[in-house]
Amino acid sequence: MGEKDVIVVVREFDHEKDRLGVEDVEKRCEVGPSGKVSLFTDLLGDPICRVRHSPSFLMLVAEMDDEKQIVGMIRGCIKTVTCGKKLSRSGKNPHQTTTKPVPVYTKVAYILGLRVSPSHRRTGIGLQLVRKMEEWFKENGAEYSYIATDSDNLASVKLFTDKCGYSKFRTPSILVNPVFAHRVGVSHRVTIIKLTPSDAECLYRRRFSTIEFFPRDIDSVLNNKLSLGTFLAVPRGFTWTGSDRFLSDPPESWAVISVWNSKDVFTLEVRGASRMKRTLAKTTRIVDRALPWLRLPSIPELFRPFGLHFLYGLGGEGPNAVKMVKALCGFAHNLAKERGCGVVATEVSSREPLRLGVPHWRMLSCDEDLWCIKRLGEDYSDGSVGDWTKSPPGLSIFVDPREF
Ligand SMILES: CC(C)(COP(=O)(O)OP(=O)(O)OC[C@H]1O[C@@H](n2cnc3c(N)ncnc32)[C@H](O)[C@@H]1OP(=O)(O)O)[C@@H](O)C(=O)NCCC(=O)NCCS
Numbered sequence: 482m483g484e485k486d487v488i489v490v491v492r493e494f495d496h497e498k499d500r501l502g503v504e505d506v507e508k509r510c511e512v513g514p515s516g517k518v519s520l521f522t523d524l525l526g527d528p529i530c531r532v533r534h535s536p537s538f539l540m541l542v543a544e545m546d547d548e549k550q551i552v553g554m555i556r557g558c559i560k561t562v563t564c565g566k567k568l569s570r571s572g573k574n575p576h577q578t579t580t581k582p583v584p585v586y587t588k589v590a591y592i593l594g595l596r597v598s599p600s601h602r603r604t605g606i607g608l609q610l611v612r613k614m615e616e617w618f619k620e621n622g623a624e625y626s627y628i629a630t631d632s633d634n635l636a637s638v639k640l641f642t643d644k645c646g647y648s649k650f651r652t653p654s655i656l657v658n659p660v661f662a663h664r665v666g667v668s669h670r671v672t673i674i675k676l677t678p679s680d681a682e683c684l685y686r687r688r689f690s691t692i693e694f695f696p697r698d699i700d701s702v703l704n705n706k707l708s709l710g711t712f713l714a715v716p717r718g719f720t721w722t723g724s725d726r727f728l729s730d731p732p733e734s735w736a737v738i739s740v741w742n743s744k745d746v747f748t749l750e751v752r753g754a755s756r757m758k759r760t761l762a763k764t765t766r767i768v769d770r771a772l773p774w775l776r777l778p779s780i781p782e783l784f785r786p787f788g789l790h791f792l793y794g795l796g797g798e799g800p801n802a803v804k805m806v807k808a809l810c811g812f813a814h815n816l817a818k819e820r821g822c823g824v825v826a827t828e829v830s831s832r833e834p835l836r837l838g839v840p841h842w843r844m845l846s847c848d849e850d851l852w853c854i855k856r857l858g859e860d861y862s863d864g865s866v867g868d869w870t871k872s873p874p875g876l877s878i879f880v881d882p883r884e885f
Pocket residue numbers: 510593594595596597598601602603604605606607608609628629630634635636637639640641643644
């Protein structure tokens with residue numbers, strides 16, 4: 482501990498005792514400097530909501546030793562995900578074996594929701610929270626730890642890279658599209674089929690399990706009550722006869738996407754926008770509602786709390802896959818509109834070829850969500866992928882909706 486470090490106790494969050502204190506810190510952290518627009522998150526009374534659906538999770542708080550005031554918190558979770566692939570032989574007859582890529586899994590930990598009260602910053606509290614969380618990660622066998630942060634969040638980037646030994650790893654993009662007051666058209670040349678969770682699981686495991694960060698417990702994601710379904714786009718006229726048949730004889734082009742209901746987990750609100758901007762937004766929305774056939778992109782109502790749907794598990798194949806993705810996003814937009822969401826968001830690899838089919842507004846999106854990673858111990862075996870932190874990125878990345 483350095484000289485400037487204040488005396489805080491870092492301990493596990495206690496819902497009864499700490500909820501109000503945590504909410505207070507959360508509120509003070511989100512409201513940006515006066516005059517600037519900032520995004521406020523309402524965790525709807527459940528500070529653990531952003532990790533509670535993960536297989537194992539922990540939330541810690543930092544409390545001032547003397548006044549018993551909460552001044553910071555951190556959330557973390559641990560799960561098993563794909564970190565690479567290897568070739569495996571299959572087939573019983575040694576003369577007829579084929580090789581196919583299979584996933585290599587690792588136990589990873591993820592840090593999110595780190596907050597320190599503005600009045601107590603730069604006194605070492607953030608660092609203490611990270612270190613304590615990493616202890617729990619190691620005790621539970623996690624091999625890597627990673628975080629995602631806005632690339633221009635200097636405080637957070639420096640904390641993790643300069644002080645905690647993390648290195649810059651991946652830079653996926655968060656693509657956000659507003660939900661308009663009108664429905665959007667979906668191509669008539671595409672049929673959209675809702676898959677059962679078990680068909681979806683089969684498709685994801687057989688086609689996507691070698692993608693980085695694919696969660697080994699994909700079944701618990703798909704069966705979670707927040708998952709609103711997996712939707713498959715195929716050429717019109719194609720009939721679905723089960724995942725086995727589909728996978729052995731797929732149409733020339735197809736695409737798939739799953740929808741997660743983040744609206745029931747947290748809401749967002751833009752605060753601090755000028756009255757002019759608000760009025761403009763309101764006017765376009767009224768016009769859009771009154772004259773929907775104009776198909777005006779109305780600025781969504783972001784100045785009141787709004788919810789979102791998160792699209793995950795985006796994939797597809799064939800020459801028309803991008804068009805199929807576009808149709809799925811149109812469908813997902815209309816679902817979000819029916820369910821009263823303000824925006825639809827997704828997160829994709831910067832090299833994802835299918836991102837061309839995802840409609841989004843640049844001003845609402847984040848081009849570079851910076852993921853930093855660290856290897857937690859040196860005594861792990863290198864396995865067949867070696868040190869993951871040094872591996873080049875793939876074309877796609879699987880972003881788990883549970884921790885978005
Ligand atoms: C990021 C945050 C948690 C840091 O908390 P903190 O308690 O102030 O951090 P610490 O005092 O432990 O700082 C440790 C190191 O981080 C880096 N750091 C922290 N704040 C910094 C800043 N404003 N500018 C540059 N470096 C900074 C420094 O290397 C610092 O070490 P130093 O003080 O010896 O130079 C805090 O700024 C915060 O709550 N920000 C808003 C929420 C947020 O962005 N969370 C991160 C999302 S993952």
